[in-house]
Amino acid sequence: MVDLELVRRVADAAEEADGAAPLDEATWLALRNRPDSVRSWVTEDGVALLIGEDLSLVVHPSARGRGVGAALAAEAVPASGLVEAWSHGDHPAAARLADRHGLARARELWVMRRPSSVPLPDLPVRDGVTVRGYADSDAEAVVRVNAAAFAAHPEQGSMDLDNLQERMAEGWFDPAGLLVAVDTTSGEVLGFHWTKQHSPALGEVYVVGISPAAQGRGLGKLLTLAGLHHLADKGVDEVLLYVESDNAPAIAVYGGLGFEHAASDTHVQYRRS
Numbered sequence: 001m002v003d004l005e006l007v008r009r010v011a012d013a014a015e016e017a018d019g020a021a022p023l024d025e026a027t028w029l030a031l032r033n034r035p036d037s038v039r040s041w042v043t044e045d046g047v048a049l050l051i052g053e054d055l056s057l058v059v060h061p062s063a064r065g066r067g068v069g070a071a072l073a074a075e076a077v078p079a080s081g082l083v084e085a086w087s088h089g090d091h092p093a094a095a096r097l098a099d100r101h102g103l104a105r106a107r108e109l110w111v112m113r114r115p116s117s118v119p120l121p122d123l124p125v126r127d128g129v130t131v132r133g134y135a136d137s138d139a140e141a142v143v144r145v146n147a148a149a150f151a152a153h154p155e156q157g158s159m160d161l162d163n164l165q166e167r168m169a170e171g172w173f174d175p176a177g178l179l180v181a182v183d184t185t186s187g188e189v190l191g192f193h194w195t196k197q198h199s200p201a202l203g204e205v206y207v208v209g210i211s212p213a214a215q216g217r218g219l220g221k222l223l224t225l226a227g228l229h230h231l232a233d234k235g236v237d238e239v240l241l242y243v244e245s246d247n248a249p250a251i252a253v254y255g256g257l258g259f260e261h262a263a264s265d266t267h268v269q270y271r272r273s
Contacts, residue, residue, distance in 0.1 A: 002031055002040045002049075010047050010060050017061040020089040020267070023049075026155060027056050029166050041075050048076035055085040057097070069097055077101045083272045090266045103270035108245035111265035116232050116239065118258040123225055126218060128185060131226045134178035134192075139164060141189035142180065142209075149191075149209035156207060172196055177234075179226050181219050190214040193223035195231055203231035205241035205254075221253060228257065242267075 007023075014022045030037055030051050041048040045063035049056040055076060059069045077083060083103060087094035098104070123131075134142070143161055150157035159167075167173065177195040182188065191210035197203050205227060210219050231239050241259065243250050245266070 002035055002038055003042050004031060006042055006044070007031065007040075007047050007049075010042075010044070010058055013060050013062070014058050018089050018091075019264075022058040022088050023056055024086065024088070025167075027051065027054070029163075033166050039076070041072055046072050048072040050076050050078075053082040053084055055083055057085065057094075064093075069093060070100070073097050073101060081272075085270050087268045087270065089264070090268050094268070094270070098270035101272065103272045105268060106271035107269040109267040109269070110243050110245050110251070110261045111240055111267070112243060112251075112254050112259035112261045113238055113240045113265070114228075114254075114257065114259045116237050120228055120232060121225060121257075123229065124218065124222055126181075126222055128183060129190065129217070129219065129222070130182050130184050131179055131223065132182065133176045134180055135175075138180055138189055142178075142192055145189055145191060145211045146207070146209045148212050156209075172198065177227070177230055179223060179230065181214075181223055190217075191219045191223055193227040195227040197231065197234055197236065200235065201237040203234065203236035203239045205239060221257075224253070224257065 011021065011023050027049060031049070037051055039050040044060065045066075046059040046068045047057070057069060057072055057076065059072070083101070084106075085094075085098065085103060086109075087098075095105070139161060143159060143164055146159050147157060150159075174195075174197065177197065179193045179195070180189050181191045183190055189211075191214060192207070193205070194207040195203060196206040205224060208220060208224055208227070210223070228239060239259075241254060243254065245251075251261075
């Protein structure tokens with residue numbers, strides 16, 4: 001059984017030192033809900049977790065420079081086959097470890113941020129569309145729209161009803177912060193914007209998904225703005241979001257809404273095919 005308290009202590013210390021959480025949400029969900037799916041190497045000095053082909057490795061700041069990361073990687077990285085690992089922050093040490101084990105730089109994920117002090121545009125009007133908070137009867141529609149919108153996305157597109165319920169069981173979940181765009185005639189869910197509030201001061205554009213059949217109707221901007229207004233009403237000081245570095249259309253939309261990206265806010269995925 002994984003020592004979750006020890007994993008949390010190491011991860012929290014790394015986040016405080018680096019300014020970025022070293023373990024993502026999917027990893028924590030697996031640790032809490034599906035611990036049997038996790039292979040683990042956990043000590044006071046560092047943590048390595050292998051979930052399928054997804055590797056996470058964290059070294060406690062007080063133990064860095066002593067070969068702890070190399071030792072954990074030697075234990076946790078399979079000798080062959082597919083391996084994927086994120087560096088939450090573009091750390092040189094992660095790049096060196098990845099190169100040593102034959103993992104190449106494969107993806108870059110940008111964090112973009114927007115201060116709430118910047119005024120928001122008014123919500124545009126879309127004929128035939130209503131934006132409202134989530135209802136329990138929307139679950140299957142949200143999963144269906146998500147699967148279609150993120151069919152090519154390696155993580156988000158795999159969300160099913162069980163995973164949806166896992167996320168909704170998290171302490172941060174607020175049904176009012178999961179906004180759905182509905183066709184006012186048919187009642188069909190056309191898209192959604194799931195917001196997240198990490199703390200009183202920090203919100204997130206968590207997921208924005210639009211049904212491919214509803215593309216071209218301006219729903220992405222409408223839902224994004226609706227979620228930003230929701231978070232502003234909650235009093236957050238800043239909103240962040242994650243976007244693939246090569247997703248130029250999305251970056252343009254977010255940039256137009258006042259989001260900016262700093263080079264230090266870059267997460268890197270390394271992969272061995």
